Amino acid sequence: MKQIADEVLALVMEFGGSMSGEHGDGLARSCFNPILFGDKIYSIFREIKEVFDPLRLFNPGKIVDAPPMTENLRYGTTPLPPTSQGFEYESPMGPLAIVRECNGNGLCRRQQAGVMCPSFMATHEEQHNPRGRANLLRAALEGRLPLPDGVTNPWSAPELGDALDLCLGCKACKTECPSSVDIAKIKSEYLYHRHKEKRPSLLDRMMARLPVLGQWGSRFAPFSNVVMRNWLVRRWLYPAMGIDPRRRLPVFRRNTLVDWFKQHRCIGKEIHGQVVLLADCFTNWNDPHVGRAAVILLELAGYQVHLAPICCGRTLISKGFLDEARTLVEQGVRRLSVYAEEGIPILGLEPSCILTLADEWLDLYPGESTSEIASRVSMVDGWLAEQVAAGKALLPQCELEPMEVLVHGHCHQKSAERFEGTLKALRELAGLVPKVIDSGCCGMAGSFGYETGHFEVSVDVAEQRLLPAIREAPHTSVIAPGFSCRCQIRDLSGRVALHPIEIIRRRVGVNVPKRMLLGTGRGSNE
Numbered sequence: 001m002k003q004i005a006d007e008v009l010a011l012v013m014e015f016g017g018s019m020s021g022e023h024g025d026g027l028a029r030s031c032f033n034p035i036l037f038g039d040k041i042y043s044i045f046r047e048i049k050e051v052f053d054p055l056r057l058f059n060p061g062k063i064v065d066a067p068p069m070t071e072n073l074r075y076g077t078t079p080l081p082p083t084s085q086g087f088e089y090e091s092p093m094g095p096l097a098i099v100r101e102c103n104g105n106g107l108c109r110r111q112q113a114g115v116m117c118p119s120f121m122a123t124h125e126e127q128h129n130p131r132g133r134a135n136l137l138r139a140a141l142e143g144r145l146p147l148p149d150g151v152t153n154p155w156s157a158p159e160l161g162d163a164l165d166l167c168l169g170c171k172a173c174k175t176e177c178p179s180s181v182d183i184a185k186i187k188s189e190y191l192y193h194r195h196k197e198k199r200p201s202l203l204d205r206m207m208a209r210l211p212v213l214g215q216w217g218s219r220f221a222p223f224s225n226v227v228m229r230n231w232l233v234r235r236w237l238y239p240a241m242g243i244d245p246r247r248r249l250p251v252f253r254r255n256t257l258v259d260w261f262k263q264h265r266c267i268g269k270e271i272h273g274q275v276v277l278l279a280d281c282f283t284n285w286n287d288p289h290v291g292r293a294a295v296i297l298l299e300l301a302g303y304q305v306h307l308a309p310i311c312c313g314r315t316l317i318s319k320g321f322l323d324e325a326r327t328l329v330e331q332g333v334r335r336l337s338v339y340a341e342e343g344i345p346i347l348g349l350e351p352s353c354i355l356t357l358a359d360e361w362l363d364l365y366p367g368e369s370t371s372e373i374a375s376r377v378s379m380v381d382g383w384l385a386e387q388v389a390a391g392k393a394l395l396p397q398c399e400l401e402p403m404e405v406l407v408h409g410h411c412h413q414k415s416a417e418r419f420e421g422t423l424k425a426l427r428e429l430a431g432l433v434p435k436v437i438d439s440g441c442c443g444m445a446g447s448f449g450y451e452t453g454h455f456e457v458s459v460d461v462a463e464q465r466l467l468p469a470i471r472e473a474p475h476t477s478v479i480a481p482g483f484s485c486r487c488q489i490r491d492l493s494g495r496v497a498l499h500p501i502e503i504i505r506r507r508v509g510v511n512v513p514k515r516m517l518l519g520t521g522r523g524s525n526e
Contacts, residue, residue, distance in 0.1 A: 002068075002069060002070055005069060013035065019032050024062075025062060026062060027062065031066045031069050033045070033064070046064045046065070049064050085189065086189050086192035086193075086323070087185065087188070087189060087360075087363040088364070088366050095141065095186050098181060098185070098186060101179040102131055102134035102135070102138075105178060107176065107177060108129040108176075109126075109129055112464070113438075114176050114440060115176060116170070116176040116177065116440070117170075117172065117173065118172075118441040118445075118464075119168060119457065121440070122166075122457045122460035122461050122464070123457070127163040130181055130183045133163045133164060136157075136163050140155065153193060153196075153197060156193075156197050164183075164190055165453075166454070166457055167183055167184065167187045169184040169187065169188075169318055169446070169448075170184065170411035170412070170441040171355065172414070172440070175414075175415045175416075175417070176415075185363070188320050189320075191204075191319060192321075192322045201242060203451060203452075205319075207315055207318075207319055207446075207447040208324075209315070214281050214285035214286070218252045218256055218285040220252075221251075221252040222252075222254065225252055228249050229248060229249070243450050243451065243452065244451065244453075247450045249450070251286065252286060253285060253286060253287075253288050255288065256284050256285055257291035257309075258284055260291075260292060266299050267300065268300060270302050271302060272302035272393065273344075274305075274306065274339075275298055275305055275346075275347050276306045276307075276308050276339045276347065277294060277306070277347050278310060278348040278349070278350075278354075279291060280349065280350045281311055281315075283349050283483075287486075287499070289502070290499045290501055293501045293504075293505040294349055294501045297380075297501065298384070300396070301387065301393035306344075308336065308339075310335060310336065312328075312353040312356040312357055314353060314356045315446065315447070319447075326364045326365055329361050329364045329370075333361070333365055333367070333369050334369075339376075344376070345383060347383055349379070349380055349499065350481075350483055351410035351412045351413035351482050352446070352482065352484075354377050354378070354379055354413075355412040355413075357374060358374045379421055379422060381429075381481075381500045381501055381504065382422055382425055383421070385424045385425035385429055386421070388428065395429060397508070398431035398508050400509075403432055404432070404435055405432050405433070405435065405479050406469065406477070406479065407436050407478075408439055408442065408480045408485055409422070409439075409481070410482030411441040411442075426500055426503070429504050429507075430503055430507035432503070434479070435473075435476075437469040438465055440464065440465065442461070442462055442484065443461030443488055444462075444484040444487055444488035445458075458488070459492060462492055466488075466489075467492055470489065477498065478496075478497040478498070479498055479500055479503060480497040480498075480499070481499060486498075486499070
């Protein structure tokens with residue numbers, strides 16, 4: 001490369017050209033500037049640099065006093081031998097191959113636009129954006145970060161914990177970054193390795209096993225809700241568990257979606273096909289009314305609904321318990337592959353669960369069955385709008401006047417490019433005029449906003465664009481597909497945000513008699 005560059009320089013000088021174009025000189029081409037510009041002009045460059053930057057703090061080595069192009073090479077260090085990994089990777093270098101894809105373009109440093117990167121938008125610190133985290137991870141996995149005495153695992157570098165702590169796992173870096181550097185996946189991998197060196201905190205263990213807590217919380221509701229919201233519990237027990245006392249935990253519902261569905265009698269008059277509806281943990285135990293609305297709309301549209309109470313493993317993955325998550329995914333694949341092989345659509349209401357099936361499942365339990373399931377998953381609202389538009393389903397027409405609503409898209413929904421389906425459903429099924437809030441992550445990000453030490457960052461992220469937009473429209477309904485987004489909006493603005501399926505059901509005028517909702521017949525249940 002050095003020989004080629006020298007020969008190119010000779011041609012450039014012969015024809016009066018320049019060595020640099022849209023990307024400037026940088027470390028790769030600044031070394032040629034003395035020849036290109038000559039001693040007189042180059043000396044003036046150095047004088048200007050001396051006036052404005054006498055301490056050589058701003059971009060040292062650029063334009064003037066540059067090192068040879070063969071120095072500062074990115075891959076000059078031999079990577080450490082890979083350790084056991086939580087995810088499956090295409091490259092034998094594993095996570096290192098992912099972080100090496102970062103080319104430093106800095107798109108993740110932008111502010112007030114897109115989803116990426118919420119923690120950087122709040123802190124404005126380089127270590128809290130994907131580029132900074134990728135640089136640290138690359139240095140650690142190449143053995144260039146110092147480790148505590150007696151520690152050999154490169155994942156144990158203290159700098160990694162500081163940088164990854166504020167990663168909200170929004171997944172925007174995977175889609176908005178030109179190099180698709182998935183820092184959220186690498187954070188899960190980092191936690192997986194950290195758990196092997198250090199016992200996970202009580203809060204991490206609790207949040208990772210949220211399905212178990214939800215099951216017990218629902219079983220003892222409303223008593224469990226009264227206890228968890230008692231001011232003494234919030235003041236003394238919350239801090240002990242690692243939960244910020246300024247937060248309110250979600251309410252559990254005793255009559256879960258699964259319980260209701262067992263007694264539900266199908267209200268569809270004509271059956272044109274079958275669908276599987278995922279009874280995710282949040283819908284089942286916290287917001288079963290959203291699931292009931294989805295079942296009713298699907299049945300009215302002519303579909304037999306199979307309810308699948310399958311945990312996607314999102315909470316385990318986010319907290320780095322990847323071995324347990326893999327076991328859960330394997331069970332889920334066995335149950336859903338029966339439907340996927342028959343071509344039956346797999347629908348969900350929670351964007352993070354849909355993304356998990358379409359993304360992390362492939363990395364935890366790769367195979368044909370997992371890929372087939374990933375190709376079948378969709379959000380209920382977008383899928384239903386497509387079927388109605390194609391003439392494959394029929395729903396009552398909305399006869400109400402058009403109404404403007406504020407819509408906050410879940411960051412996982414945006415990263416998976418499934419947000420437009422929700423907007424289409426609101427427009428075409430409910431006769432609404434959706435006004436999209438130019439917001440990124442809401443700041444709650446699952447358990448992130450509940451954890452001690454994260455509250456201020458969580459609020460800062462919400463205050464960037466989401467909360468101001470809601471305050472500016474006090475009389476406009478707010479729509480948010482994500483459960484954690486609705487919790488954040490409720491906690492910080494006092495407004496109740498609706499799931500798109502809820503408002504669609506209301507707008508199409510579906511008033512189902514109570515006897516049909518709580519009938520004695522049994523629905524199809526998995």
